[in-house]
Amino acid sequence: MEQAIYYEDYEIGSVRESIGRTITETDIVMHAGQTGDFFPHHLDKEFAKTTAFGKRIAHGTLTFSIGVGLTANVINPAAFSYGYDRLRFIGPVFIGDTIHTKVTIKEKKDHKKNPDMGVVTEALEVINQDGRVVLACEHLLMCEKKK
Template sequence: MSYFIEDLQPGQIAEYRKTLTEADIVLFAGVSGDNNPMHIDEEFASTTKFGGRIAHGMLSASLISTVVGTKLPGAGAIYMSQNLKFLKPVRIGHTVTARVTVSEVLSDKQRVRLLTECWVKDEKVIDGDALVWVPRRPT
């Protein structure tokens, strides 16, 4: 479902959930060019404070974009800004829930402020906020 600016109000929430796989990590590394051994080399990553490979932070954060572009606000929404704070590592096999909550609607400017979070079980792994442009209902 997609919303126009007239349909939005503070408190609306939408989510997208995905279990990250080995293929997701490899494909994201290929598309982004981020071949940091923390993500793709278990031998290297096992010597770090994380004790093993972790998913790209931006891979988990990209699930927020999925919510913004397909659910809330949905089709036609355009990112203007996104702030992120990475709180905990995400690993292969973790199920990440990206949650977007409308915090403020700026109808005159066709913008909406969003609280953006990612969770693994009951632990918040990413915290952030975004500003998004949202189309008006056609007349």
């Protein structure tokens, strides 16, 4: 779906949540192949037994990618991603965990160099099936202002 959402349309404090997605062993293997991160924490069941988590964990970058992807449900021609700040891997994600993403509009400010644009900061929390936040970051969204 495509919908123009302008800077003025975003309301501080508004919240939206994504659907859930279960992390599979295939997700982890595919991500390892795509990134070259073959650390045994993700792929070696016996090694993982010796870690603090006791079993294999998903890559933090996999959790980030899927968590962000879950929020991509509207194509907004009036905005684009300006980047991510304050990314933290707070807790492990295991094979079989189901995650979803909560997005809260945190801040709005004028763009310093372009008066026709504003920056919206979205606080993203990736949450597992037990209600625990496993990843948090801020998404900066560059938005057109209404003319």
